[in-house]
Amino acid sequence: MNSLFLQNISIDWSKIQKYSYLRTIESIRNLDRLDFTAPITFFVGENGSGKSTMLEAIAIAAGFNPEGGTKNYRFSTHDSHSELCDAIRLTKGYQKPGWGYFLRAESFYNVATKEEEYADIEHPSQKLHEKSHGESFLAIAQRHLKPNGLYLLDEPEAALSPQRQLTLLVEIYECARQESQFIIVTHSPILLGIPGAQILTFDDGRVHPCEYEETDSYQVTEMFMNNRELLLKRLLES
Numbered sequence: 001m002n003s004l005f006l007q008n009i010s011i012d013w014s015k016i017q018k019y020s021y022l023r024t025i026e027s028i029r030n031l032d033r034l035d036f037t038a039p040i041t042f043f044v045g046e047n048g049s050g051k052s053t054m055l056e057a058i059a060i061a062a063g064f065n066p067e068g069g070t071k072n073y074r075f076s077t078h079d080s081h082s083e084l085c086d087a088i089r090l091t092k093g094y095q096k097p098g099w100g101y102f103l104r105a106e107s108f109y110n111v112a113t114k115e116e117e118y119a120d121i122e123h124p125s126q127k128l129h130e131k132s133h134g135e136s137f138l139a140i141a142q143r144h145l146k147p148n149g150l151y152l153l154d155e156p157e158a159a160l161s162p163q164r165q166l167t168l169l170v171e172i173y174e175c176a177r178q179e180s181q182f183i184i185v186t187h188s189p190i191l192l193g194i195p196g197a198q199i200l201t202f203d204d205g206r207v208h209p210c211e212y213e214e215t216d217s218y219q220v221t222e223m224f225m226n227n228r229e230l231l232l233k234r235l236l237e238s
Helices: 051-061 108-118 133-144 162-177 216-226 228-236
Strands: 006-011 033-035 040-044 088-092 099-104 149-154 181-185 198-201
Touching (some): 051 088, 051 149, 051 181, 149 162, 216 228
Parallel strands (some): 040 198, 149 181
Antiparallel strands (some): 006 033, 006 088
């Protein structure tokens, strides 16, 4: 057993309804177990491949609010999570995280609103609504990414410029070096470049490891950067 907070997850398919849409997601319906082997794990794949559905289920099973925040956040503006969280079993390590955060790009506005409502003298608000979207994302990371924590991030690059993505990359890397664990859904070829990360792709109908250079995020970006004029000509003149 390694020192990770989450060692693996397993799925009890008897707890999933027979006609659940989860059984139509090819990468998930063929999955019984998923092992985590590094402090930073990336979920990659095309839109609709099931990676965010899986991250959300893991987050809820780990005790986080479905819409995001710390484990102290308890609110609901729209229940949209799947039943997968009820079928997932987490195998935990011998250590417990001292902190944690679940970041969802799509529900960040709701979390920012609750952050203001939950604020008090000892925990002043960061006034996230008064910042730009990107500044708010980075402010959350810089406040909540601490040593000895468990962090689940769903497309954290969504509001960040390439330069700010590099800033976030450093924050994640340094935090992971201090006994933290990350599971991250991303399309960012910048974040995916973090050394030593485990990359799991949800493409090709199954969840399996892949190398950085094998990800679509890297390959499409490389192809565009190296063949921009030819590629645009073919796309725009067709």
